[in-house]
Amino acid sequence: MRNLYKYLIYVSLATFTCINSSFARDPVGAATLKENPNLPVDYVWILICAFLVMFMQAGFAMLESGFCRAKNVTNIIAKNLIDFCLGSIIFFAFGYALMMGDDWHGLIGTTGWFMFGEYYDVSKYLNMFWMLVFCATSATIVSGAVAERLKFGAYLIYTLVVTGIIYPIYGHWAWGGGWLSKIPLGLGFLDFAGSGVVHALGGFVGLAGALVLGPRYGKYKNGVPQAIPGHSVSLAALGVLILWFGWFGFNPGSTYSAHHLKISIVALNTNLAAAAGGISALLISYFNTGKWDITMALNGVIAGLVAITASCAWVEGWAAILIGFIAGGLMYFSVRLLDSAGIDDPVGAVSVHGICGLWGLLTVGIFADGTYGVYSVEPPYAVGLLYGGGWGQFLAQLVGLVVLFIWAFGAGYVLFKVMDRLFGIRVSPEEELKGLDIYEHGVPAYPDFYSKV
Amino acid sequence: MRNLYKYLIYVSLATFTCINSSFARDPVGAATLKENPNLPVDYVWILICAFLVMFMQAGFAMLESGFCRAKNVTNIIAKNLIDFCLGSIIFFAFGYALMMGDDWHGLIGTTGWFMFGEYYDVSKYLNMFWMLVFCATSATIVSGAVAERLKFGAYLIYTLVVTGIIYPIYGHWAWGGGWLSKIPLGLGFLDFAGSGVVHALGGFVGLAGALVLGPRYGKYKNGVPQAIPGHSVSLAALGVLILWFGWFGFNPGSTYSAHHLKISIVALNTNLAAAAGGISALLISYFNTGKWDITMALNGVIAGLVAITASCAWVEGWAAILIGFIAGGLMYFSVRLLDSAGIDDPVGAVSVHGICGLWGLLTVGIFADGTYGVYSVEPPYAVGLLYGGGWGQFLAQLVGLVVLFIWAFGAGYVLFKVMDRLFGIRVSPEEELKGLDIYEHGVPAYPDFYSKV
Amino acid sequence: MRNLYKYLIYVSLATFTCINSSFARDPVGAATLKENPNLPVDYVWILICAFLVMFMQAGFAMLESGFCRAKNVTNIIAKNLIDFCLGSIIFFAFGYALMMGDDWHGLIGTTGWFMFGEYYDVSKYLNMFWMLVFCATSATIVSGAVAERLKFGAYLIYTLVVTGIIYPIYGHWAWGGGWLSKIPLGLGFLDFAGSGVVHALGGFVGLAGALVLGPRYGKYKNGVPQAIPGHSVSLAALGVLILWFGWFGFNPGSTYSAHHLKISIVALNTNLAAAAGGISALLISYFNTGKWDITMALNGVIAGLVAITASCAWVEGWAAILIGFIAGGLMYFSVRLLDSAGIDDPVGAVSVHGICGLWGLLTVGIFADGTYGVYSVEPPYAVGLLYGGGWGQFLAQLVGLVVLFIWAFGAGYVLFKVMDRLFGIRVSPEEELKGLDIYEHGVPAYPDFYSKV
Amino acid sequence: MKKVEAIIRPEKFEEVKEALKSIKGCSGMSVTRVEGHGRQKGLVEQFRGREFKVEFLPKVKIELVCSDEDLKDVVDSILKSAYTGEIGDGKIFISEILDVVRIRTGERGKEAL
Amino acid sequence: MKKVEAIIRPEKFEEVKEALKSIKGCSGMSVTRVEGHGRQKGLVEQFRGREFKVEFLPKVKIELVCSDEDLKDVVDSILKSAYTGEIGDGKIFISEILDVVRIRTGERGKEAL
Amino acid sequence: MKKVEAIIRPEKFEEVKEALKSIKGCSGMSVTRVEGHGRQKGLVEQFRGREFKVEFLPKVKIELVCSDEDLKDVVDSILKSAYTGEIGDGKIFISEILDVVRIRTGERGKEAL
Ligand SMILES: Nc1ncnc2c1ncn2[C@@H]1O[C@H](COP(=O)(O)OP(=O)(O)O)[C@@H](O)[C@H]1O
Ligand SMILES: Nc1ncnc2c1ncn2[C@@H]1O[C@H](COP(=O)(O)OP(=O)(O)O)[C@@H](O)[C@H]1O
Numbered sequence A, B, C: 001m002r003n004l005y006k007y008l009i010y011v012s013l014a015t016f017t018c019i020n021s022s023f024a025r026d027p028v029g030a031a032t033l034k035e036n037p038n039l040p041v042d043y044v045w046i047l048i049c050a051f052l053v054m055f056m057q058a059g060f061a062m063l064e065s066g067f068c069r070a071k072n073v074t075n076i077i078a079k080n081l082i083d084f085c086l087g088s089i090i091f092f093a094f095g096y097a098l099m100m101g102d103d104w105h106g107l108i109g110t111t112g113w114f115m116f117g118e119y120y121d122v123s124k125y126l127n128m129f130w131m132l133v134f135c136a137t138s139a140t141i142v143s144g145a146v147a148e149r150l151k152f153g154a155y156l157i158y159t160l161v162v163t164g165i166i167y168p169i170y171g172h173w174a175w176g177g178g179w180l181s182k183i184p185l186g187l188g189f190l191d192f193a194g195s196g197v198v199h200a201l202g203g204f205v206g207l208a209g210a211l212v213l214g215p216r217y218g219k220y221k222n223g224v225p226q227a228i229p230g231h232s233v234s235l236a237a238l239g240v241l242i243l244w245f246g247w248f249g250f251n252p253g254s255t256y257s258a259h260h261l262k263i264s265i266v267a268l269n270t271n272l273a274a275a276a277g278g279i280s281a282l283l284i285s286y287f288n289t290g291k292w293d294i295t296m297a298l299n300g301v302i303a304g305l306v307a308i309t310a311s312c313a314w315v316e317g318w319a320a321i322l323i324g325f326i327a328g329g330l331m332y333f334s335v336r337l338l339d340s341a342g343i344d345d346p347v348g349a350v351s352v353h354g355i356c357g358l359w360g361l362l363t364v365g366i367f368a369d370g371t372y373g374v375y376s377v378e379p380p381y382a383v384g385l386l387y388g389g390g391w392g393q394f395l396a397q398l399v400g401l402v403v404l405f406i407w408a409f410g411a412g413y414v415l416f417k418v419m420d421r422l423f424g425i426r427v428s429p430e431e432e433l434k435g436l437d438i439y440e441h442g443v444p445a446y447p448d449f450y451s452k453v
Numbered sequence D, E, F: 001m002k003k004v005e006a007i008i009r010p011e012k013f014e015e016v017k018e019a020l021k022s023i024k025g026c027s028g029m030s031v032t033r034v035e036g037h038g039r040q041k042g043l044v045e046q047f048r049g050r051e052f053k054v055e056f057l058p059k060v061k062i063e064l065v066c067s068d069e070d071l072k073d074v075v076d077s078i079l080k081s082a083y084t085g086e087i088g089d090g091k092i093f094i095s096e097i098l099d100v101v102r103i104r105t106g107e108r109g110k111e112a113l
């Protein structure tokens, strides 16, 4: 037993070293390796998972373009590509410093600008890369909610602000040693891989954008919401399967250590929730319309993935199924609700990432089963309501959730509103009708094919 | 030399521990790690390979939809997505228990339902995840053979049965410690990564489905088979390349240990057989029609991959090339034979997975070169005919092959026939003519484009 | 400090062992593992990175087909698939021996044909697989430059020659212990992951092909270059994102060891250069035409990736951004220049891979910051102009660059010219007009859809 | 000469084509995909959980120019082969053609058919 | 009976469709996507950094056969609903139809409309 | 006024377009992709190892309304520019147009062309 604890300490130390290397700076990597010869497998694990997360960009690009009309495909793809490009540079330049730099009063980070000086270091760069791909995921979610009508120029500015300010600040609160991670309830606010930090944040900034923009031309006829079918089910499905694949980097990789064998449980939980989300969305829509609506099932899979993201390391398999199943239903009804409320979210980003992201945060407070700590196999372990953990953790989650919603929606709203006042963020009606591709980009997505009226 | 043997024993122990952890249950993972500090790299290896295998779902979805007509794309994609969703839940709930649980008379497994109790354990979850992605691959193969005419509801039931019963039971016989793995010939029936267990099983269940359904409307005119071209060569090719990529998880990952450096040989062999399969199919069809028929080459690549799957750890590079080359040819002639025999297999699943899967089983008995054991670098090593191993291994393979064919085709035939009697598994002629997308799913795959008559 | 050096030596030894295992041959892998128990993580790293590089084939296939017209999609995809198939066999049979076999006078390798004998060994097979995927990348680049007019048969012969002779020989000079790696300037010619060896080589062989073929019908009207838009922006974007993803295998994997923690820096640098390349290309074209030309940005991303490939292990993050940014601009102007010069490169392969590949080679001589050696964390470290390394390294790069251009363009020119004399490498004008798909392959890529005139 | 424009169900196209083939005088035709709106009610489709009505249904337009003598045969065989009896079977429009030219030979009038 | 062929802007199609619906006698129509070339100048597009002119612009062709009495209403309502005043609004062509047959019933002439 | 409908080879479209441009009176046209069936034999294609015949070949239909005076020029220049001499060159159909309306201005008849 004592040996076991020694082991736990050793492993945690390894992980810790990996994040906060104590060397001044080590761009060669030799000193870091010497300090902890077990690091290579952690580096391999973290990097490959980061690659998978990066690949989710392709998933988003395909899913969102599949769910848009052919005349706006170039535009939505351009947005998905460029937010990653621009976000990479911005987050490198100052987003990372704001998020993960030395803490200032629990509010923001303050060191690491441009990764200069002591940040030119193998473990700092590793961490930077890891955080970057998550930031980019969050940023790209918004493109779906504002699709088919937001000016490309406005999207560039949005990207600057979200990857440079909005995301890093909340990220600091939750993951960068900021105040949320330290609230004295349960183990503090917990969001394992970012149901909230990444997905709900993106979702609610997107909600703000959709609200400021208003619905697409033709979305409502005499107040009744209309369906506007996307141009390619095959691309959308490809996108979902790529996202599912990439999520295996997102969630299991968030142990930030291969020495936590928990990664196997995280992986399986991720898969189960995705599957359950797809099934529940499919069944619900079948009972409602008598058709096997695969477009809903596609969204359901993502809903399940988003929901399990916060709790995947803390719950059992059966709970993962339940979490995913509920997420699929939540998403379904949220989509219809937003539609009825006059909010036009072309790809369902708000419901999938926003609503299910919040649900994910709560699941930690409910289902956490006391077998994993705060990115550590050492106690204290997170325990939720169902496992006798009391209301502490649940309340911590609730606080984080409320703060998240206010921050994301508020900051997003201000951002889009200010831009709209300054130069107008919506394309002209004529442009919207003819499609953004030719006006903004000069190139239709499928010049060789006839598209319908 | 003694040191070497110590080493072999150590490595095998490590692998063994990894599968059958002797702890009661360890959801934290700390005790398991303490027992064997070398596990992280194995976990990383197995998980990432499992992710790659999961990604093959995207490959199947793209390949099969590319080979179908535009009017059935939503349907085929829905099937590919939902079998993975449903299969994940079913296999978690009882498929895994049936396959890998404690053996009962060599016939079925009997423990691990819902992964409750002692199965909530890092190594059990790892194994469950690994087995799951293989099961899903097998299930999804069938969708191709029954494409463009099977009702979606029937497919859901099929998925339940194949992932819950048909696959797990044969899987138990071959991989779960069942009787096939213990027949006293050679080292017992060997199927390294599942040419038979996964691919041929899927292929022959598919054959049963295609037979019960009958050919698509328009496939035969006055008895002469007609070509019905698929709607997208680019998606089909993407699918094949994704599958090829995913197969690097399928085969090398099946060592279930990164401590078997054999993984490098497995990877190269996999690649060589795929390449050879593509080339032989291309050349054969060029000599037959004077055109470079890339659709055949695409199938040829998969044929090569399927064939090498059983033997990739036991053969040399040149043999892998030969195995793949022959597979390409087998597939080509099998496709034509089935066509002439009045069996309509829209994507060639029976030929590619069924026939080449059987061929793969035999190759172990022929080409095994005595440099790898039963998922172990320790002797006894598998030896085939060409390397002086005698007929033992070959006969073991033959037994497994015959049993497989009877089980897969038989169980599949009963399943589809019973469903057909109960509620009819084929869509109406009108629906078939107009496409399954609108009738079953209410959504065409490409609503923005005109499709031809 | 002494401990540190011990460490460096240990790590380098590990890496070295991994490449040049001193055992006669070890197909089992047990002896190799015993010699160096740290190898599993290196094998896992190298193999997974190799899988990612292989997956780049899908990226090229999608990018190039997206940039071609619908009527030539089957053809370009066939070329992309078959070059990998054929290249795999050829490189296995003799390309590898020529490149990595025992050196003969610094000019060619001479052992390892068919991987027979002592090459049936876990580390040899590992190395072979690694080298193979790079070779295939180089070969596939050319298909873009000669797209929409080169006969398929000629492309098969081209593939034989480039994977069997042209690539392996330059590869030997630079990476196989040949003369270029030993020139007494700086640390000798350095090309970390192949800006030159892989990309520029492919690019300039492609230039030769484009020159011998002449421009496509309709590319010039009265001498004025016309745009010929590709058929699918979504596939092209998918291709670029797959390539970006795959590049994380290409570059970080080129340490050929997970024990070089430098891999984190390599990964981030790769990402930053790609992002910067995309942004600069986008901005430049915006300033020129007032449109956000995403097709240029897509090329810009690849340009950035190609440029950083040579130097990613030797530079800081800010330099990676600068290198990528410049690459995006270089690519832009090179595309226009080639167009004006009457050289028709349908997908921009020469500019992206050729020109930016050369730029990448030079960046080593300029930005190398003295924190990494020749695939080693041990000194001597590479130092460029900006870090006080003097002109030595820069000149070494210049020599490699000039030799590369002469070899690639020269050999390529001879190859295409000879083929053209012998049997004519260009399809007939009628075939070109109607598309290569039906004539060469008998199958249009999208038979269900109407394509425009 | 007359031009016959028949708007038919896509799923009946094969049959109509075969029927027309058997008419001697009728050597050629042109086919276009159109979207039609008539008495037939549109389809209900759905996307992401919301149903919507597609008012225009896919139809096939066959255009065929024939001599006045063949007109009756052509119309009759289309009528027979395109018939299902359900709403949506389509219509045939007949109009006058003043002249026809075969590009390959320059022939004019009935010769050119 | 007359055939009205109207070539209009795609973005005006919804409006024209609604306008035509309100005409009693006008029960059906067929719609095709065409590429048109007229006085309207083509678009400038670009691809990989090079601009090019697209001479043919996407248009919608509505074909509709109506009785002689309804002709004026049909033309007028298209004129009103398809109008923007900018070059490229399109044209309406009117021609004679000799006969119409409804495939479902075999009715002919005005009955079949 | 006359309507000229020319069904031509897709690969000849560029040439025909240029030829028509040079006729003064001919300010506009509409182009549709059609599938044609005539004397030309269909293509043999293949899919997954099996060959099949495509009976309908891709053609381009040009529709163009012109004044009676311009008719001859139009037909002649199409004849010249679309000609290859091989089977499959296509046909030109000429019919009467009763009236034309330019939507933008409401002009009618020849003015509207
Ligand atoms: N007046 C018309 N003008 C042009 N096309 C028409 C007209 N009426 C019907 N059509 C075409 O015929 C198709 C079938 O017409 P519909 O009225 O639904 O069938 P039915 O003749 O069985 O009542 C329509 O979809 C449309 O394409
Ligand atoms: N003579 C013609 N024959 C056939 N179609 C025509 C003719 N003139 C114009 N069109 C069609 O009408 C469309 C609009 O014509 P255009 O001259 O640009 O508009 P406007 O009437 O405003 O001058 C064209 O794109 C073309 O499709």
Ligand SMILES: Nc1ncnc2c1ncn2[C@@H]1O[C@H](COP(=O)(O)OP(=O)(O)O)[C@@H](O)[C@H]1O
Pocket: D027, D028, D029, D030, D031, D063, D064, D065, D066, D102, D103, D104, D113, F007, F035, F036, F037, F038, F039, F040, F057, F059, F086, F087, F088, F089, F090, F091
């Ligand atoms: N009677 C017809 N009615 C309508 N279209 C026709 C007719 N005859 C030919 N066509 C069209 O003209 C095209 C060329 O005709 P075809 O007979 O092959 O050429 P050719 O005039 O050289 O003999 C056909 O593909 C078809 O689209």
